[in-house]
Amino acid sequence: MMTLKYWMNRTGEINIHENDDSTFVSSDKEDSDSEESFSSHSSSPIPITNLDNLKINNSECIKKVSNLIKLGKAKNIILLLGAGISTSAGIPDFRSPKTGLYNNLKKFNLPFPELIFELNYFKKNPKPFWELAKEIYPGKYFPTPTHYFLNLLNKKNLLKRIFTQNIDTLENLTGLNENLIIESHGSFSKSHCLKCKKEIKREKILKDGLRKGKVIKCDYFINENENENENENEKNQQKCNGLVKPDIVFFGENLPDRFFKFLPDLKECDLLIIIGTSLQVQPFASLIDKVPLNCPRLLINREPVGPFTQIKLNEKRDMYYKGDSDKGIYELSEELGWKDELNELIESGNKKLKIRYEESESENTIKNKLDTTLKEGFEDETEEADELEEAMKKQLNL
Numbered sequence: 001m002m003t004l005k006y007w008m009n010r011t012g013e014i015n016i017h018e019n020d021d022s023t024f025v026s027s028d029k030e031d032s033d034s035e036e037s038f039s040s041h042s043s044s045p046i047p048i049t050n051l052d053n054l055k056i057n058n059s060e061c062i063k064k065v066s067n068l069i070k071l072g073k074a075k076n077i078i079l080l081l082g083a084g085i086s087t088s089a090g091i092p093d094f095r096s097p098k099t100g101l102y103n104n105l106k107k108f109n110l111p112f113p114e115l116i117f118e119l120n121y122f123k124k125n126p127k128p129f130w131e132l133a134k135e136i137y138p139g140k141y142f143p144t145p146t147h148y149f150l151n152l153l154n155k156k157n158l159l160k161r162i163f164t165q166n167i168d169t170l171e172n173l174t175g176l177n178e179n180l181i182i183e184s185h186g187s188f189s190k191s192h193c194l195k196c197k198k199e200i201k202r203e204k205i206l207k208d209g210l211r212k213g214k215v216i217k218c219d220y221f222i223n224e225n226e227n228e229n230e231n232e233n234e235k236n237q238q239k240c241n242g243l244v245k246p247d248i249v250f251f252g253e254n255l256p257d258r259f260f261k262f263l264p265d266l267k268e269c270d271l272l273i274i275i276g277t278s279l280q281v282q283p284f285a286s287l288i289d290k291v292p293l294n295c296p297r298l299l300i301n302r303e304p305v306g307p308f309t310q311i312k313l314n315e316k317r318d319m320y321y322k323g324d325s326d327k328g329i330y331e332l333s334e335e336l337g338w339k340d341e342l343n344e345l346i347e348s349g350n351k352k353l354k355i356r357y358e359e360s361e362s363e364n365t366i367k368n369k370l371d372t373t374l375k376e377g378f379e380d381e382t383e384e385a386d387e388l389e390e391a392m393k394k395q396l397n398l
C-alpha cells in the first residue's frame with residue numbers, strides 16, 4: 001500500500017496546536033511540501049486576500065452545470081464530499097462549541113477536538129472516541145436531499161463515482177450501490193483489534209460501543225488456534241484485551257486500498273462536483289487536481305475554498321455556488337426538471353429507513369428485556385423469556 005507522508009506527519013503536529021482549539025485545520029499550508037509523494041500539484045488552500053473579484057453568481061452557475069448535463073456533455077460525474085453535506089441531517093459537529101456533543105467531550109480536557117482521531121492519543125485514551133461514536137453512530141440519522149441527489153444521478157446513469165470524507169454512511173443509506181462509494185476515511189462497517197489484528201464481530205461493536213459508548217477490548221484468547229481442542233486449557237488462557245478500533249482512518253494511518261484503486265476514475269471525469277468540504281485534509285483535497293485539465297469543476301459550499309477562491313470573470317472551467325449544499329442541489333434539480341423525482345426519492349427512502357430504525361429499536365428493546373428476564377432467574381418467567389425470544393426472531397426475519 002502507498003504510504004502517505006502527510007498522514008504520518010500529522011501525528012507530529014500535535015504539539016503545534018496544543019493550546020489551540022480552533023485552528024487545527026489551518027495548518028495545511030505547512031503540509032503542502034509533505035504531500036509530494038502523492039501529488040505533484042499543490043492543492044493547499046490559497047490564502048484569501050481579496051474576494052472583490054471573485055465571481056459569485058449562483059443562478060448562472062446552476063444554469064451552466066445544468067446545461068452541461070442536458071447537452072450530454074457530463075456523463076461521468078464524480079463527487080467529492082465533506083462534512084457540510086451531513087449537517088442538515090442533524091449530525092452534531094464535535095468541533096462546534098454550540099453543540100451538546102462538544103460539551104460532552106469537554107470533560108476529557110482535549111487540547112483540541114481533532115485529537116480524538118489521533119491514533120497515538122486513542123491508544124492512551126480511547127474513551128472520547130467511543131463517546132463521539134455513540135453520538136454520530138450510523139443508524140440514527142436520515143440522508144439529506146444532497147445524499148438522495150447522488151442516487152438520482154445514478155438512476156440517470158450519470159454517476160461515475162463518489163469520494164466521501166464522511167464516516168456517517170448516509171450515502172449508502174439512500175440505497176446507492178456501495179461500489180460507487182469510496183469511503184476515503186473508512187467507516188464503521190468493520191473493526192479490528194489493534195494488538196492481535198483480528199476482525200471483531202460487528203454485533204459487539206454495535207451493542208456496547210456504538211449504542212453505549214463503551215471502550216471495546218478484544219476478547220479473543222491469545223494462542224486460541226494452537227489449543228483449540230483443549231477445553232481445560234481455555235481456563236488458563238489469557239484474553240488478548242487489545243484495544244478495538246473501527247476501520248475509520250485516523251491521523252497517522254493509511255487510507256483504504258479502495259481509495260487508491262479508484263483514483264484512475266478521475267481521469268475519465270467530465271464534471272466534478274465538490275460539496276461541503278474545506279478542501280484542507282490531504283490527500284483528499286488533491287483529488288480536485290486529478291481530473292483532466294478541461295474538466296468543469298463546481299464547488300457548492302458556504303465559503304470559497306482551494307482554487308475556488310480565485311475565480312475570475314473570464315473563468316470558464318471552475319464554478320462556485322455560495323450556500324448550503326441542499327439549497328444548491330435543489331436549485332440544480334429544479335433547473336434540470338428533476339425536482340419531483342428527487343422529492344419522491346427522499347420520501348420513499350426516508351419511509352423505508354424509518355421502518356428499519358423502528359425495527360432495530362424494538363429489537364433492541366426486546367433483547368434488553370430478555371436479558372433482564374433471564375438475569376432475574378425466576379422459573380415462572382421462563383415462559384415469558386421464550387415468548388420474547390420468539391418475538392425477537394420474528395422481528396429479525398421481517
Ligand SMILES: [Zn+2]
Pocket residue numbers: 193194195196197198218219220240241242
Ligand atoms: Zn486482539
